[in-house]
Amino acid sequence: MSAVSLQTTAIPIVDFACFGDGTSPEATEIGKQLVKACREVGFAYFRNTGIPQAEVDCMFEWSRRLFSLPIEAKLLAPHPTEGWKHRGYSGVGREQISQLVSKFDPTQVAAIQKQTPDFKESFDIGRNNCPRVSNVWLPEQVLPGFRDAASTFFNTCHRFEIEKLLPALSLGLELPGGGEFLGKYHQKAECQLRLLHYPAAPAEIFARGEKGRISAHTDFATGTILFQDDVGGLEVECPRGSGNFVAASPIPGTAVFNIGDFLMRWSNDTLKSTLHRVCAPPNDGKLGMVKERFSIPYFISPDRDLLIDCLPGCWDEDTPKKYEPVTAGAYVDMRLDATY
Numbered sequence: 001m002s003a004v005s006l007q008t009t010a011i012p013i014v015d016f017a018c019f020g021d022g023t024s025p026e027a028t029e030i031g032k033q034l035v036k037a038c039r040e041v042g043f044a045y046f047r048n049t050g051i052p053q054a055e056v057d058c059m060f061e062w063s064r065r066l067f068s069l070p071i072e073a074k075l076l077a078p079h080p081t082e083g084w085k086h087r088g089y090s091g092v093g094r095e096q097i098s099q100l101v102s103k104f105d106p107t108q109v110a111a112i113q114k115q116t117p118d119f120k121e122s123f124d125i126g127r128n129n130c131p132r133v134s135n136v137w138l139p140e141q142v143l144p145g146f147r148d149a150a151s152t153f154f155n156t157c158h159r160f161e162i163e164k165l166l167p168a169l170s171l172g173l174e175l176p177g178g179g180e181f182l183g184k185y186h187q188k189a190e191c192q193l194r195l196l197h198y199p200a201a202p203a204e205i206f207a208r209g210e211k212g213r214i215s216a217h218t219d220f221a222t223g224t225i226l227f228q229d230d231v232g233g234l235e236v237e238c239p240r241g242s243g244n245f246v247a248a249s250p251i252p253g254t255a256v257f258n259i260g261d262f263l264m265r266w267s268n269d270t271l272k273s274t275l276h277r278v279c280a281p282p283n284d285g286k287l288g289m290v291k292e293r294f295s296i297p298y299f300i301s302p303d304r305d306l307l308i309d310c311l312p313g314c315w316d317e318d319t320p321k322k323y324e325p326v327t328a329g330a331y332v333d334m335r336l337d338a339t340y
């Protein structure tokens with residue numbers, strides 16, 4: 001494992017303050033900055049998204065309350081056994097995200113899942129009234145108000161995705177239709193909001209490699225917006241392919257964004273899906289215990305049934321299409337089944 005540099009400057013900051021309704025030259029400029037970050041690093045910090053900080057803080061507070069419940073209460077909303085139905089509560093060690101080198105074949109997945117378990121618990125939420133997969137909620141009296149708060153936060157993230165993020169990416173990539181191109185493929189909010197809790201633990205079990213927080217992986221779909229608390233531990237491979245990881249340290253008032261494998265494929269590998277991992281935060285070892293950490297990723301997925309071919313402008317005679325068209329559903333299911 002290479003040394004981790006503490007610099008955060010390798011990950012650019014994109015400021016959405018002047019994005020407005022996406023029609024101004026400033027909005028196009030923001031899109032260009034975003035696409036540059038996604039081509040070069042695959043990660044960016046976002047500032048001034050318009051997502052109220054109070055709403056983010058409130059969601060962290062709900063997360064804290066949820067994970068403090070006794071395990072019997074949390075298990076009243078169990079994650080279904082099917083790997084692709086990402087809803088409800090998963091206990092420590094249940095999921096193992098792995099970066100699989102070649103194909104997603106079951107033998108390889110099983111072998112990797114036997115390795116160091118990810119030391120975390122999670123609660124997954126999707127849009128309400130989804131005909132394909134329903135939310136798995138706790139009985140309302142166990143944590144009154146949680147459903148409403150989580151559903152509202154899901155909708156807030158989706159609004160930012162549709163009104164700013166996807167228009168900015170579309171503008172930056174100069175896709176046909178101005179800022180509207182990518183949004184048309186994300187109308188159904190097939191996304192996933194995940195509350196994550198990494199419990200406190202003795203530093204030595206991390207040092208001995210018995211446990212990890214999240215091992216190095218890439219995300220599957222279009223991209224991820226991640227809210228993190230102030231503990232730290234998220235690291236991003238930079239430069240890509242170097243094996244060197246830099247800390248994506250918490251910057252107050254920002255969210256971290258990264259491109260997923262599906263958008264990398266869709267863009268003919270123009271935008272980069274970059275390895276990242278969560279380690280024990282720096283400096284904590286001295287105290288004997290690694291602090292608990294909370295984070296909230298919002299995973300953006302395209303509408304499942306649309307056939308997706310290489311994005312316009314990402315291929316030509318000199319740079320042919322590398323991949324066959326595929327539906328987002330088929331691609332994402334294959335990846336989700338491999339992690340659970």
Ligand SMILES: O=C(O)CCC(=O)C(=O)O
Nearest residue numbers: 196219228234278295297
């Ligand atoms: O908790 C974090 O900071 C990162 C989580 C992550 O990478 C994931 O859930 O895919």
Ligand SMILES: [Fe+2]
Nearest residue numbers: 217218219276
């Ligand atoms: Fe991730």
